[in-house]
Amino acid sequence: MTTTDPRATAAALLPLVGGAANVSSVAHCMTRLRLGLRDRALVRDAEVRALPAVLGVVEDEATGTYQIVLGPGTVARVAPAFETLVDAEGLAARGEAIRAGQRARNATPGKLLLRRIAAVFVPLIPALIGCGIIAGLTGLLVNLGRLPGLTPALTATASGFMALIAVFVGINTAREFGGTPVLGGAVAAVVVFPGVAKVEVFGQQLSPGQGGVLGALAAAALAAYIEKWCRRHVPEALDVLLTPTLTVLVAGLATLYGLMYAAGAVSTAIGTAADRLLAGGGAVAGAVLGGLFLPLVMLGLHQALIPIHATLIEQQGYTVLLPILAMAGAGQVGAAAAVYVRLRQDTALRRTIRSALPAGLLGVGEPLIYGVSLPLGRPFATACVGGAFGGAFVGLFGMLGGTVGATAIGPSGWALFPLLDGGGGLTGTTVAVYAGGLLTGYVTGFAATYLFGLRGITGTGGAGEDARPDTALSPGPPPAPGS
Structure with a gap:
């Protein structure tokens, strides 16, 4: 030194x-x-x-x-x-305190259950992304009339995983709920077995795949419960024979004669609700979804959407909700950019934004949320405003027929472009609508934060345009999520 x-x-x-x-x-x-x-x-x-x-x-x-x-x-x-x-x-300590507080508030039984359900699907995301990109490429080739001899092979490559996704969900569910993974997979395989078409329930024939990932999730969770019960009550000498047999038998029959039918009704309702939401709600529905997603993340409730996304992808080939929810990240990027421009003298905060902004553009928003907007308080709210306007843009075009969906869960921001699908593969209209939504979110988040989100804030240590009170070294507490 x-x-x-x-x-x-x-x-x-x-x-x-x-x-x-x-x-x-x-x-x-x-x-x-x-x-x-x-x-x-x-x-x-x-x-x-x-x-x-x-x-x-x-x-x-x-x-x-x-x-x-x-x-x-x-x-x-x-x-x-x-x-x-x-x-x-x-500021960093306040961000960490917010994270710690959120972890404590998210430790309720309901939210812990949501986290366990999320843990079932998160390991599947790499395969969903890979197969989704291949499916998008295949759709583009079909639309262009190129490589007709190769597209059937690409279709098979992209669709194989989705055809058996219920089995993978069953394996992960059993592991997460304390059962034997292969038994969870065996029970979940009942859902996609072609022979279920010969089974009649409530006067109706079952169809292979009925109930989808929700049925597989319920079946494997039940199997894990039955297996653990058997481990406690079956004599040790008979455990290796009776426990797996009873687990597959009881859980399998319960899946056929109850869970598949119930989960199928729920899955159908989810698909119908998603279609009606955008067809009837349009910009209003998009604004609500895009504007409230960041608070949902703060409350830990966004994890409940993961099986809904998976259900829509399994049913329709894409989820129409994810591109709208991705607009929350666009509003966050715009808000961070406004903080960077306004607080020119705050070198430490600007350094944080420079390091976190590339990840934010690719859809990873946590560094900007916990390192910038939440500790400062008001910029978190103005970021939600940007997300609402971006969601309204995408929702409006969805109501007008410009459907934008995503073939995989996980990526957002710019990383979502290769996974876009509007029912006809990756098209120019789909790309244009999604890009327009991102741009709307960026601009609105920036403008709202620049004009209204930084009043009385001079950053973490710089001499900004507004006078910072001498009695405080850091901004006041952030608003409650959703406020």
């Missing part, structure tokens, strides 16, 4: 005075950096005095400040750098 580098001096001083959490105020005079400390015992005096830039240390009992003598000129450069570090760490 050299004495001429104010940032290095500030970075060296901060941990020696107990870190950002121990600093309650920062000021300076002609020669001294004056710090208000919450706990004087956390200061490592000897190490502070040993720093090359430090000329001495003074205790001012009258004002209760800890004063580090740096000398004229030096202190004027070190003090702003030190304050930037203090507030940047404070």
